[in-house]
Amino acid sequence: TGYVTLDRGFKNTGATTSAITYLDGEKGVLRYRGYAIEELASKSSFVEVIYLLIYGHLPSHDELETFRWTVRRHTLVHEDMKKFFDGFPSKSHPMGQLSALVGALSAFYPESLNPNATDEEENLTIIKMLAKMPTIVSWIYKKSLGHPIVYPSNNLDYVTNFINMTFGQRTEDIDINPVAVSAMNTLLILHADHEQNCSTSTVRIVGSSNANLFASISAGISALWGPLHGGANQAVIEMLEKIKDDGGDCDKWINKAKDKNDPFRLMGFGHRVYKNFDPRAKIIKKACDEVLDKLGIDDPVLEIAKKLEAAALNDQYFVDRKLYPNVDFYSGIIYRALGFPTEMFTVLFALGRLPGWIAQWKEMRTNKEPIGRPRQIYTGETERSYVDISNR
Ligand code: CMC
Numbered sequence: 001t002g003y004v005t006l007d008r009g010f011k012n013t014g015a016t017t018s019a020i021t022y023l024d025g026e027k028g029v030l031r032y033r034g035y036a037i038e039e040l041a042s043k044s045s046f047v048e049v050i051y052l053l054i055y056g057h058l059p060s061h062d063e064l065e066t067f068r069w070t071v072r073r074h075t076l077v078h079e080d081m082k083k084f085f086d087g088f089p090s091k092s093h094p095m096g097q098l099s100a101l102v103g104a105l106s107a108f109y110p111e112s113l114n115p116n117a118t119d120e121e122e123n124l125t126i127i128k129m130l131a132k133m134p135t136i137v138s139w140i141y142k143k144s145l146g147h148p149i150v151y152p153s154n155n156l157d158y159v160t161n162f163i164n165m166t167f168g169q170r171t172e173d174i175d176i177n178p179v180a181v182s183a184m185n186t187l188l189i190l191h192a193d194h195e196q197n198c199s200t201s202t203v204r205i206v207g208s209s210n211a212n213l214f215a216s217i218s219a220g221i222s223a224l225w226g227p228l229h230g231g232a233n234q235a236v237i238e239m240l241e242k243i244k245d246d247g248g249d250c251d252k253w254i255n256k257a258k259d260k261n262d263p264f265r266l267m268g269f270g271h272r273v274y275k276n277f278d279p280r281a282k283i284i285k286k287a288c289d290e291v292l293d294k295l296g297i298d299d300p301v302l303e304i305a306k307k308l309e310a311a312a313l314n315d316q317y318f319v320d321r322k323l324y325p326n327v328d329f330y331s332g333i334i335y336r337a338l339g340f341p342t343e344m345f346t347v348l349f350a351l352g353r354l355p356g357w358i359a360q361w362k363e364m365r366t367n368k369e370p371i372g373r374p375r376q377i378y379t380g381e382t383e384r385s386y387v388d389i390s391n392r
Contacts, residue, residue, distance in 0.1 A: 004375040021195040025273035041283050046188040047158045050355040074131035075152035078108040085143045094140045094347045095225040101136050103218035115210035125213050138165035159184050180338050183291045190280045193356025199223040203357045204364050205372035220357045230349040232328040236268040240301045250311045258317045268329030280327040288330045297337045
């Protein structure tokens with residue numbers, strides 16, 4: 001009933017108001033709670049940005065210390081959750097494991113199921129989600145290697161603890177590469193929120209039915225997995241490798257991407273909202289050069305990426321359609337330099353996007369948004385008579 005406007009892919013439909021992230025796609029502007037992404041990426045830590053997104057302001061020194069200690073108290077994951085790893089095939093994709101494990105948190109922490117939780121109870125679930133995510137992500141990586149897991153260390157900050165659980169051998173006796181910590185902080189900040197993208201809209205729509213936080217985040221992880229969204233970071237490296245192995249002829253691949261009869265798209269290029277440049281891509285490109293330089297890594301794939309970018313930016317097809325490198329174009333090269341296998345890249349995106357998903361889920365509940373329920377325009381059969389099976 002009533003008038004329905006069709007807007008495939010919600011290209012022009014606003015589904016909510018939000019005070020979290022401001023994005024101007026024409027001018028290439030991105031701000032979290034009013035702060036420019038360039039400033040946050042160069043001055044803030046990821047933990048500060050988590051606090052900013054979820055609670056709305058940059059924490060004071062005391063607020064930050066209290067927050068850090070509250071999170072640290074919940075970094076352990078229920079021991080029974082380790083049994084999941086025995087059940088997953090050893091080569092199963094980390095994103096499939098992540099969505100399953102995060103969804104399973106609601107079974108281990110059932111207090112999260114109460115849709116009428118007080119603000120304090122709801123905040124505790126938020127803290128648990130934030131605290132357990134790095135532990136789960138690093139355990140997924142350890143299991144892929146067949147290595148023993150490393151337990152969280154409550155003496156370390158959020159990102160350092162994650163790097164230690166991932167690349168370290170022990171909880172204590174820690175020797176962590178500061179370049180890795182700094183690069184991870186930058187990448188996680190750049191991925192932390194991006195208003196109503198596919199996965200965030202998923203988190204909101206699932207949460208709008210009063211589904212619990214863990215279930216909503218698990219759904220967001222599944223949405224992020226697709227190669228048109230967060231999965232693009234894995235797809236970019238696979239594409240660059242292929243171009244390199246094929247002799248490095250970028251023009252040939254540009255032509256493939258332009259060919260409408262070829263399903264190939266230039267991965268890491270184009271964006272629904274950015275039509276000038278993606279400010280995150282600019283920061284990442286610079287960080288990429290710096291990190292590889294500091295680590296003394298010479299990755300031939302970086303040269304291919306730069307050649308491909310230059311070729312695309314000079315091509316009329318990409319100019320006409322305003323297609324520019326997005327956040328995923330250079331991020332994988334940094335993850336790779338830090339030692340992450342390709343299949344872990346989208347999991348790292350999820351770790352970064354987590355505070356954004358949480359902030360949006362919390363805002364949706366605070367604003368008492370109605371259940372998300374889009375309409376449709378029916379194009380099927382009109383009414384017809386049932387035909388008995390003997391006459392079909
Ligand atoms: N390679 C070749 N052609 C492209 C590309 C590309 N990467 N992206 C868009 N186009 C063309 C598309 O074929 C269409 O051409 P035409 O007007 O002739 O039909 C035009 O540009 C507009 O594209 P669209 O698909 O209508 O745009 P959209 O807003 O629906 O899609 C997108 C946005 C990001 C899904 C798309 O640009 C894409 O598939 N990019 C590659 C995947 C990727 O890098 N995704 C990561 C996005 S950023 C991070 C994130 O969200 O996780």
